Amino acid sequence: MRATRLFDVGDIRTVDVPYPKLESGDIIVRVEAAGICGTDRHLFKGEFPSVPGKTLGHEFSGIVVDAGASDIKVGARVTCDPNTWCGACDQCQAGRVNLCRNNLATGIGRDGGFAEYCAFPAHKAHILPEDLDPLYGAFCEPLACTIHGVDMAQVRAGERVLVIGGGVIGLLAVQLAKAAGGDVALLTRSTDKQKLGASLGADATVGAPEDLKAHWPDGADIVIECAGVPATVAMSPALTRSGGRIVILGVLPQGEQVPLEPFDLLFREIQMHFSFLNPFTHARAAAMIADGTISVSKLITRTISLEDAPDVIANPAPAGEVRAIVVP
Ligand SMILES: [Zn+2]
């Protein structure tokens, strides 16, 4: 079968590989859809820790073709929660499973979804409806990560929520903050993404921080940074009202530094949080995709083949692109 593997930093290719072996506790799915995420580009560039020779793809769903010893039905559509924690380390024991010392992530530490077939632990599979658009399942993982961030922000009805970044995470955060009762503004330079944000429920869209200041002179109660850009992380405090909170969801390259003024954060008692992965949120994400609470059809910019995947991952996303989905 064909699979897109990261052989080394800067070396990604689609090659013939053996059909996955069914290990104890695993199931095998025929992959229907796998999203290309910023993390895949970070992995390619060596900006995120990787394991050489693994098949990438951590945002995917498909049809079960071998259920192993599990009670999942062959033929069921499932989404994979890629993060498999050990349950035994000190962080797992403290309930912080996303910080597990032994997390084995499907699509990073073990072979993932940029392949015709993928094996992963049965207990990390979440059932999706049979009549769901097969492409939608690829959004469960980014939605699960966004739910964790929005949980951390503790959005309360009527609060002003600024989402920075019009990519997948930003456009999912807009919808979640709306669903929580927030008054939501989206900041993105892209006018296409502003329109998309408005159509997905943003109450206001702005293209620059000055425009946000005009909209909310005191700033937002909550800023959710989803761009993963040093400049937008650095500007977040200035866009937050005193006593407000910031959640960083965007992934910056490892080693990147950002200037912050601790005095300002202290004097105005601004809480700054960092949200990592999807602890206990994948089932909620799958449910929200399944019942259409979260709309993802407009987030699909294009579908591509496994043969095209290396080129797409090795290059920056074209302007205006929200998500490219690999259909093996
Ligand atoms: Zn991702």
Ligand SMILES: [Zn+2]
């Ligand atoms: Zn652990």
